[in-house]
Amino acid sequence: MALLPFFQSLKRMLLLQPLLLPLLAAPLLSAASADRAASMATPIPELSPYIAAAARSAQVPVYLDAAHSERIASLSAGEEYPVLSFESGQGKLQLLGGKTGYVDLAAVTVRPLKRYVLGWNAFGDRVTFLAQNRVSADLNAVSPRWFFLDSDKAPLTSAPDAAYVAASHRQGQEVWPLFGNRFDSDLTNAFLRSAEQRKQAVSTIRSALLQTKADGINVDFENIQPDNKALFVAFIGELASALHPYGMKVTVDVTRTNPDPYWSGSLDREALGKVADFLILMGYDEHYEGAPTAGSTSSLPWIREGVRLLLKEVPAQKVILGVPFYTRDWSTSAAGSVVSEYLSAKDAAALVSRLGLGRTWDAGAEQNKVRYTASGVVHQIWLEDTASMKRRTALIPQYALRGSAAWYMGEETPDLWPAFAKLVPAKPLASAPAYADLTGHWARDSVLALAQRRVIAGTGAGRFEPERSVTRAEFAALLSRLYLGGSPLASGAAGRFRDVPIGSWYAGSAALLSGLGVLSGYPGGTFRPEAAITREEMAAMISRLMDRTAVLPPLSSGRQDALLQPFADGGTLAWSRQAVARALDLGIVKGRTADFFSASSFTTRAEAAVMLERLQGWLEAQPGYELAYPG
Template structure:
């Protein structure tokens, strides 16, 4: 458990005060929304579903996404800009949630239209800049695909024009095709990774469509080897902080009808088909991809995809699930990439957001996926303030120990390492190899926390609510205000912690429970500590 803060930035008394501006309430029905820490960047395209559902689509992802990219911009047959209806209410709602709206410009994979737009780039760029500014949009994501490689320099010039004409605060990003072999031929070669990165905020690497519509051989949408090779090549051209890994929220199916080879299916639809037709699944370890098969018989329920009835027969589906997506998300940390992008929102399964940001940020806490404090724990972990008890466990419901509390206080005040040669002889129960030995002694030296006796610290003893209140009220030199001090039925006026609890309560730092109790001897859990840290983060970072 770590907290890193510069003492120069945190004056001791002020820092402690802000550190403990919290509501110590253990009621599981009270789940404060986490203040997102600066983790890995995450964006997602928006293409499917009614625009009226866009807000709810985003809300399902919680605090995960930084940028949403709706398909507001397309191209006419002559290469001029075509704009869909831009929703000001959606933009406003996203801004209220702290998310940017960066629409993408698509040529819908039409080669001639894309090339005409690039040839006509001065006019298209002018239209885009005007639309972005007049609609309070946050930038543009360029997604022109399937143009000839001879347009490579012209396309880079188009992006450069956008960057030069838009304010620096407006995002300019580019979706680029994967190029795992570094080929210089075909439409994949139309992307000058190095040149585009120099004139944009980041490249969104479309590390999918390894198998594609019309592909006669069933195979993965994005095998792990394909994705990793694509990343490695890209990093020979651009720095990791300029590269966003694109991940698919869809699969592809094959059956006896060659017209349907490689047709796309949302992950939601895949799961529904497997369930409806009692399909079988296996996990292909070589590609790190799941594969499903099912058969539609004459007596079975009819299913339509995009208005088209699925034919009778046996289907093979390559798709993504939790295991395969986690394997891809781990690559973000492995290569220290800027973050992730996804195609596309509203195709993922509901449980995707239980783990997405944890794995993308490099914290593989399986016990946090559905925990009420997931956001707070992720925020604390991203700031380096709290780590897990193991590589895959955070132990959110374990009680916070005195050793952990000492470490947190020391790190919060930037006192770590100031006393490298402290003698721990004062505490017989803190050995020379105890993990928190130095922090405990630094905390004692600075009067943050003392032992339970002259020679015992009790490092594994839990911190109770009244102990936290007493410690903080003493450090903050708080006095209770009779007008606002809460009266708790289980805190007698003569108890040793009553004054401290009253002081903390009257200063708005702690609260009790709905039944009028404070539960002074109840322990503080690690999840609650993370929530505490999340709540005070805006004040700590001012």
């Protein structure tokens, strides 16, 4: 590794002041830095961050507000909730029942969670399904219908497809095959009451999932007899016990709460939420086939209230919102009788275009609606279009939900998919880019690994420029991308730094990392985004992020001395001493040479890549890490 000129390091050391805040001043770079920063800011899409906090110990207090005016709850060790925002060393949590509360970040660990955009494959063959699943880069989970209860082939039919799973994995999609009950309450009753049939079903499903390398199961039991409520929970628990040791997920479809004892009352949502990984709220069929009145398949007020009802019983990070890719064409006869016909979203759009129908806004449903007359019969359709879908997917960050699930693939119009953007981590590139100036370079493998993960990019013209220094804005962006699997939203991001313009490409990263306590600033509330970052500043940020992520044992003074003793400049470390020692201890950061750490030297792009790849390995080894993609 090439050393920076000695006079530059000396100048740097002479400028140090002992009482400055931990992140120290650095010379401003040229205007070209802005262009370089911009190029580093665009390799992956923006992402709405999804982070959860878990109590480090028992009886962690949760307060009504940031001022701690009232203690409203206590968290047990490991109890986890989504973080809505970070402020003043605290996290605002989304609790049960729509309540929120504040917790000190020092009392919790935090981890990024993976949101899901799932699509069900309902009708077709493998070729059809795989074509459907290529429609959007945001689709990161799919569910083909593999298993069904069957009275003739008790307890179930099974149609696993290893080739489908392999192809889906190559597209960065998890596979959660569906297990359905055919809506047959008697068949379901017989199955749930037979311990032997349940055991056989669990064994068959586990074997099929292991054989095909699938990632979990989606249980779609509907129209269950009310007295089967506890048995259904027991069965889901049996599935979870069988699949969790293999890292596979158990997801359960649940209807929106309603008065029907079979379609709703038979579901113990709170208990299911404790044994399953996710509950998928089927946010449709408000007005169903045979309904006495015409109306929307899923009006926004109806599903919004459905989300609120479910969140009274199930933590938000376990709830996935089901959305319809279909609607119904309602016809009302002259006598006033109402009937409806299923209509896919794409067929509805084609009908609107063919007939030249004008949309009208239904303020009550918060959807567009069309009306036409055919053969003397009045027809009405509440449309599932971009206006509707954007409002549905907006509920996901609003209520800190885990993602969306679309029923079903192939029924949508292409313009619906942008509504799902910015929800899921970016998928890796199919292959790493090539950089001519990395041939034979010691950091080549790390750079290419991060480039393929879309964390870092080149500087243009097929070059990486590994010896260039990294600005504070650039490193904040790199660190947050690595941590989240995407660039945190910049639009509207307002942090504590007065020199970070709202909407700038690094604003989301600066706001996130400062909120987590990973990034500090300078006196006067500035960030100095174009200043080069030093090696000790980089080590401090990495160390703080690790400390936020896991319960790490304290480093004794003796251990710190032992870690820093080999370096001639180890004794000069002051504010960064413990953080640098921690990063050294965990093998993330190393000296620039065997006997010189070069704390005040600027970090190069090569060094940043190598240390961030080591951090990636450490993060992946932590319990509960889930941002890795299959395949």
